[in-house]
Amino acid sequence: MLTEERHSMIIKAVNERASVTIAELSEILNVSASTVKRDLIILANEGKIIKVRGGAMSKNDSFSSVEKNVEEKSAICTEEKNSIAGYAAKLIEKGDFVFLDAGTTTEKMIDHLTVRDVTFVTNGFIHAKKLAVKGYKVFITGGEIKASTEAIVGAECVLTLKNYNFTKCFMGTNGISLTAGFTTPDVNEAKVKAAAIESSREVYVLADHSKFDEVSSATFAGLGKAVIITDRIPNRKYKEAADITEVGQ
Template sequence: MLTEERHQMILNALDGKNAVTLSELCSLLGASASTVRRDLNHLAERGLLIKIHGGAMPCIDKFSFGEQNIEEKSHLYNDEKTAIAKYAASLIEDGDFVFIDAGTTTEKMIDYISAKNVTFVTNAFVHAKKLAQRGFKVFLPAGEIKLTTEAIVGAECVSSLQAYNFTKSFIGANGISLSAGVSTPDRNEASIKAEVIRHSMNAYILSDHSKFDQITSVTFTDLDKVIIITDKLSDKKYLTAANIKEVM
């Protein structure tokens, strides 16, 4: 049997199923385990399936390359974002040195922070104003303003953040996927998020359920490098790959 034929049979076997085992595929293809493993590796590298222990599962991720602006995002999943924001805010303690990313869910956090002796760094100028109005010490990094997300971005921003060591960081995302990790459409924003995670004792991703099984242009961290706070998972497969807190 040709390699291409085996690959198509594997994909056909996954159609409509949650997973298939290695032994099932060996029997179906009349091939050795080592051959099927090579096939699975190849298909996984092409993003056509997800290789798991003892078999494979279908890749149901949706690719998205556009990005909504802040105004459009602010009308989506408000109850879910509020629940996520409340829980995230409860994690901030007196004495923390915290990074808060730009975004609608991270902005909601600010109203629910009860700790007092906290210093913040944020790349969102709207967040900085709200934090300062609440009496917190706030630092803004240098950089270029991106109006669609109301964020400060660019190489200067990344450089400004390299000197900091955060006790906690709260970061937004556009896509969460088993195959592609945590992603965002903008390379400049991805660089900032990745830099912050490298300099954080605890890095939290704040994402409602709609961001799961989504892939956007640039991956900025792996699932096992962060803690994800979401409203409710529709697919529990993520619980084996990431530390996830559901708040609804």
């Protein structure tokens, strides 16, 4: 197969699927993974695709390295976030030891909590206050306060989380992609999220439909690491790649 033909087929596959892995392209084109990698570099340099770790995504997908502040996030998909938060809160059981990630959807979970005898750890200082006011035992991680997202990040926070063994953790995300996984614009927040996930028995990522086919600067987990709780998925291919609960169904 000529190089031009391969490139044309790659662009077609990427645009049809929104994102595609190197392994999938290797099978489609019947060529080695190293050949696919070289082709992706060329096409990315030509501005025809976006190269990501393990594959490529369509130029139609949204990429962002800019973090919205809490006020901006709170105004997006408010009804959907509330439905997701309500469902997630019901998953918490008596005796659970829970990590609650900083974020607007995870914060809404607190309003729906009814079960008692639960201990929480959080890197969200607003979350910690709300949990304490409701009478829950809550620990807040040490580290650096990031004002824009009201989150605690940094090496101290990561080290703290590595010493815990959570029964469940509930995580927010800025983007979900078939190739890039769960992403966030801030590398330090990504490290915190990754540490919490590795210390948890059950992992849930709370994300409304607007987060799908979005990619930010840093990946903190692959899609197989968590159950996604969302209102709906805009791309049905995610059903094949991840464990997803649609609360809007």
